[in-house]
Amino acid sequence: MARRPTTQDVARExxxxxxxxxxALNGRAKxxxxxxxxxxxxxxxxxxxxRGLIEQNIDAAVPEMTFxxxxxxxxxxxYQNFAREAERAVAARTDIRGRAVIRYAPSQSPEDFxxxxxxxxxxxxxxATAINHHLLAEVVSDLKARGVPVFSVLNDFAQGVRRNYIGLNNMKIGxxxxxxxSKTVPQPGKLAIFVGGNRWHGHDLREVGFRSYLRENAPAFSVLDTLVNLxxxxxxxxxxLDLVRRHPDLKGIYVGxxxxxxxxxxxxxxxxSPRVALVVNEVTKESAAALREGYVLMAITTPLRTLCDDLVGHMVRSVREGDDGIAGQHFLEPHIVLPEML
Structure with a gap:
C-alpha cells in the first residue's frame, strides 16, 4: 500500500x-x-x-477587487484587443482575486459615457476612454466622493478630479x-488631418502637435482645415474622396x-499606386495590409499590453492606498510600425 504524503513531503518539495x-495549514501565523x-x-x-485547506487560506489572504x-x-x-488585454492584465495579478467588467458606450454622447x-x-x-464634458466631470467627482477612483485612458478627461491619465503623449504623437x-514627401504641398470629434482632448493635442511641428520645421507645407470624422x-x-478631388496637390493625410x-x-x-502619404494610429488587419501595399506610410501604435499592465497596477495601488490627492499622468512610449517591419 502506497504511503500517504505528509507535511514533511510537502515541505521538502x-x-x-x-x-x-x-x-500555511492552520493559519495561526502569517x-x-x-x-x-x-x-x-x-x-x-x-x-x-x-491541499484544499492551503488554497482556502490563500484565498482568504488575497483581497477581491473588481475593476x-x-x-x-x-x-x-x-477596442476588442484593448478589452482582451484589460481582462488578461486583471487575471494575471497574483496579489488580488481580480475581476474585469467591460462596458461599451453606444455613442460618443456625454450621456452615454x-x-x-x-x-x-x-x-x-x-x-475609461471618454470625451471631455462637464457631465462626465460631475460623474467622476461623484464616484470619487464615494471612494471609486476613475482613470482616464488614451484620452484625458475630467482633469482635476480623475485619479490619473494613462496613455500616450498625444502632443508628441502629432x-x-x-x-x-514632411521628411518623406519629396515636394511640399497640402496636408490634411482628421480628428474624431471636438471633445476628444487627445485628438486636439495631436492636431496641435502636428500643426506646430510643421510651422516650426516645414513651413512650405500648408495644413487644410481640420476634418471631424466621428x-x-x-x-x-x-x-x-472629396479631399483628393478638390486638392490635386494633396501630399499627405494624418488620421489622428x-x-x-x-x-x-x-x-x-x-x-x-500610392500617391498620398498616409499616417494612421494602430495596426489592425486593414492597416497592416495597407502598410504592405504602400498606402499607409507609417502606423503609430499604443503598446496595449504594457498600458493594461501599468493601468491595473495603478488601479490596485489606488484601492490599497486610497486617494493621495495628486492627479498625475503616466505616459507610455509609442511603437512605430513601418512597412518593412511587417
Missing amino acids: AGVSVTTVDR VREETMRKIAQAAHKVGYHA GFVFIKKGQEF AKALESLSHCDAIA RIAAWTI ETRQLTYEAT GGGMEGAIAALREVHA
Whole structure:
C-alpha cells in the first residue's frame, strides 16, 4: 500500500520548513503569499490530502477587487484587443482575486459615457476612454466622493478630479506624424488631418502637435482645415474622396483617431499606386495590409499590453492606498510600425 504524503513531503518539495507548512495549514501565523502558493503547488504535486485547506487560506489572504472599464466602438478591432488585454492584465495579478467588467458606450454622447460610468459604481476602480464634458466631470467627482477612483485612458478627461491619465503623449504623437510626412514627401504641398470629434482632448493635442511641428520645421507645407470624422469609416471615406478631388496637390493625410479604414479605401479607389502619404494610429488587419501595399506610410501604435499592465497596477495601488490627492499622468512610449517591419 502506497504511503500517504505528509507535511514533511510537502515541505521538502516546496523547499521550506515543516513549521512553515504547518502555519500555511492552520493559519495561526502569517505566511507570505508567494510562499503559500509555493506550498500549494508542492501539495498538489505530492498529492497531499489537505491541499484544499492551503488554497482556502490563500484565498482568504488575497483581497477581491473588481475593476470596471469603459470603451467605445465595440465592433472595432482595436477596442476588442484593448478589452482582451484589460481582462488578461486583471487575471494575471497574483496579489488580488481580480475581476474585469467591460462596458461599451453606444455613442460618443456625454450621456452615454455617463451612464456607462455610473453602471460601474459598484467597482473598486474604473478606467475609461471618454470625451471631455462637464457631465462626465460631475460623474467622476461623484464616484470619487464615494471612494471609486476613475482613470482616464488614451484620452484625458475630467482633469482635476480623475485619479490619473494613462496613455500616450498625444502632443508628441502629432509631432511624430508631421515629422514623418514632411521628411518623406519629396515636394511640399497640402496636408490634411482628421480628428474624431471636438471633445476628444487627445485628438486636439495631436492636431496641435502636428500643426506646430510643421510651422516650426516645414513651413512650405500648408495644413487644410481640420476634418471631424466621428471616428467612422464612412465619413472618413467620403471626406478623403472629396479631399483628393478638390486638392490635386494633396501630399499627405494624418488620421489622428479612428476611421482610418475609410481613408485607406478611398486612396486605393482613386490611386492605382500610392500617391498620398498616409499616417494612421494602430495596426489592425486593414492597416497592416495597407502598410504592405504602400498606402499607409507609417502606423503609430499604443503598446496595449504594457498600458493594461501599468493601468491595473495603478488601479490596485489606488484601492490599497486610497486617494493621495495628486492627479498625475503616466505616459507610455509609442511603437512605430513601418512597412518593412511587417
